[in-house]
Amino acid sequence: MNNSAAEKANAYDKSGLVKTEVEKALSVLKGFRVKFPFAENLRSIEWLDPDKLFKLNPDEVGEFFRLLEANFQLLGNSNLGSSNIYRNARLQIKDFRNLLRITVDSRKSLAQKVDAPWEKIGGLGQDKQLAEKIIYCFNYENGAVLPIFSNRHLRHFVNRVADTSIEQAKYYSLGQEYEGNTTELIRAKNSLPLTKSWGTLYFTLFLYQTYPPPDTEPRTQETERKNTTVTDDQLDMQGFVKLLGELQRKGKITGEEFRENRELWKQQQPNDRDLLVWRLRQLLSTETKKPHSQRNSPLQKPRRL
16 A cells, blocks of 8 residues: 555544444344355245345335345445346346355356346446446355455555556456455555554445545536546546557557547546447457458447448
């Protein structure tokens, strides 16, 4: 952890109020795990009642998802969202059970759990925030996963507290990036005796309260953000341009496609940018079989011949 972050950690929560709130939140999480002991008893996944996911007549979100979201009230990240997601989980309960098995499998890496086929269930595979919440709740005690459900936020925190900076184009899947950024933050956390003793939820609150990402800060701080030497958008853009440059050097995109994708990245929202980066990485990892004139940009409509 860099010196500036270490100083802020030493001054954090002197009153102990945050620690008290964290203990209450962990009590809620432990209660959730008692009701759904999937990690302790793999067979209990088979007994999961569809009504626990979503009730019918009248429609109502089930206990599993209601209690799951209650675990994140302290982070201000508790949101049930569209009921279609939970209805889909009920309708595809066999797929959902398989995903739960992957979630609690200690032999699977964090990347493998995030990259599991959550997209089989409509709404779970878009930004994977709900999937990552499920993963956290069933793996929090191993100290290797954080309740941070955005690669963009993870990159922001790594670039603020770690001794080294990272680039957006470093990994080849969303799960690998999620695991890589998480690992960097855990490493930074464990580099100091003080923060090494902190739980992952407490450490996450420290990060959000000390280094709030731009999309979580109040509008009144907008001017201060603009005066920052290097913003998160600038860091992400640098990594994206580097990825485009590597694609062009390897003959996988043309100069025109370089410019088109750069402009497309500027116009998109953070989650859409992550998807664009992932698709370009997939292109980078494939063999070049066609010349430029016969190949389409990964996100452009096919050209008419």
